[in-house]
Amino acid sequence: MTTLAEHVDDYLAMRRSLGFELEFPGHVLPQFAAFVEAAGSSSVTVELAVTWASLAKGSKPISLAHRLGAVRVFARWLKTIDPATEIPPCGIWPSATPRRTPYIWSDAEIEALLEAAGRLPTPLGALTYETLFGLVAATGMRLGETLGLALGDVDLAGGLLSVKTAKFNRARVVPLHDTTTEVLRRYVVRRCDLLGAEAQPFFSSRVGTPLSTSNVHKTFNALTTAMGLRTVTVRPRVHDLRHSFTVRTLLDWHRQGLDVRARMTQLSTYLGHVTPQGTYWYLSAVPELMVLVADHLDHQDVDR
Numbered sequence: 001m002t003t004l005a006e007h008v009d010d011y012l013a014m015r016r017s018l019g020f021e022l023e024f025p026g027h028v029l030p031q032f033a034a035f036v037e038a039a040g041s042s043s044v045t046v047e048l049a050v051t052w053a054s055l056a057k058g059s060k061p062i063s064l065a066h067r068l069g070a071v072r073v074f075a076r077w078l079k080t081i082d083p084a085t086e087i088p089p090c091g092i093w094p095s096a097t098p099r100r101t102p103y104i105w106s107d108a109e110i111e112a113l114l115e116a117a118g119r120l121p122t123p124l125g126a127l128t129y130e131t132l133f134g135l136v137a138a139t140g141m142r143l144g145e146t147l148g149l150a151l152g153d154v155d156l157a158g159g160l161l162s163v164k165t166a167k168f169n170r171a172r173v174v175p176l177h178d179t180t181t182e183v184l185r186r187y188v189v190r191r192c193d194l195l196g197a198e199a200q201p202f203f204s205s206r207v208g209t210p211l212s213t214s215n216v217h218k219t220f221n222a223l224t225t226a227m228g229l230r231t232v233t234v235r236p237r238v239h240d241l242r243h244s245f246t247v248r249t250l251l252d253w254h255r256q257g258l259d260v261r262a263r264m265t266q267l268s269t270y271l272g273h274v275t276p277q278g279t280y281w282y283l284s285a286v287p288e289l290m291v292l293v294a295d296h297l298d299h300q301d302v303d304r
Contacts, residue, residue, distance in 0.1 A: 001042075003033075003042070004044070005033040007082075008032075011074055011078070028070050031052075032049070032052050032070075032074075035048070036052070043084045044071065044074075044082075044085045044086060045086045046087075046089070049071045049072075049075070049088040050068065050088060052071070053071065061094050062093070062094060065093040068088050068092060068093070072088045075087045102237075102239075102240045102243035103240040103244075104240070104243065104247055109227075110134075113133055113137075113227065114137075116226060117132075117223060120219070125219075129223075131183065131187045133241065134183060135180070135184070136241045137241045138245070140246055140271055141161075141174065142242060143213065143216065145272070146202075147213065149202035150202055151188075151202055156185050156188065159176040159178065170274070172270075172272055196208075220237075250267075264279055267279055
């Protein structure tokens with residue numbers, strides 16, 4: 001008879017063969033199997049699953065929800081093998097935290113940010129941060145994706161970036177506007193003068209190592225504070241430049257009368273989202289965009 005621990009191993013192996021990493025389930029499901037077997041049971045029950053998930057004392061509700069969620073997905077698979085398996089319900093603990101309202105940057109504010117970065121005291125720092133923040137604003141890339149770029153990932157002849165350190169390991173190619181390519185071309189020339197061609201990270205520290213995320217955030221916070229944008233209640237993030245790029249793209253499409261719905265998959269792929277649903281969240285980011293969406297829907301109703 002196959003033990004629950006063996007079922008867990010089979011489940012993890014099967015899903016990993018399909019490309020899933022399952023780092024968290026791979027950590028907690030063996031613990032859950034050991035708990036169930038120690039309780040003298042060979043089957044998954046709702047009571048055992050909830051009791052086990054609750055053992056993480058002091059954890060936030062979302063952490064408990066994630067523990068139970070890992071069991072839930074496993075139980076759905078196991079029920080096809082063992083009909084006695086009970087599938088834990090959703091909603092026992094909240095499984096999501098409220099999304100932080102993004103700060104939507106205006107074009108003038110982005111220009112001011114880049115100008116401020118260009119005035120940093122060291123030549124390399126000024127060059128690097130002006131280009132880094134400009135690239136995030138111009139492409140909507142995640143900060144981690146830009147910091148993960150190597151020199152070989154930047155095709156200036158073709159105007160393409162190869163993103164290999166993307167979220168969920170979704171590597172992709174990002175096409176660049178000609179103006180962005182030209183800025184990067186000038187950056188590479190000056191960068192090589194300051195660092196030498198041997199420094200492989202595209203955005204390098206003065207010793208040729210990748211920029212640290214903490215230093216980038218520290219510099220960004222200092223710049224936005226000096227600009228007067230950062231207050232007790234308003235706290236722009238680097239990631240908000242990505243939000244602003246997406247919102248600006250959607251606004252432009254609506255103003256041009258384009259079929260936004262038909263283009264959402266294209267935008268989702270460009271941004272590296274797993275599904276278009278992740279991109280649709282940006283529709284609620286600014287009132288102006290919501291007005292355009294509502295107006296578009298009104299016209300559709302009239303056309304019908």
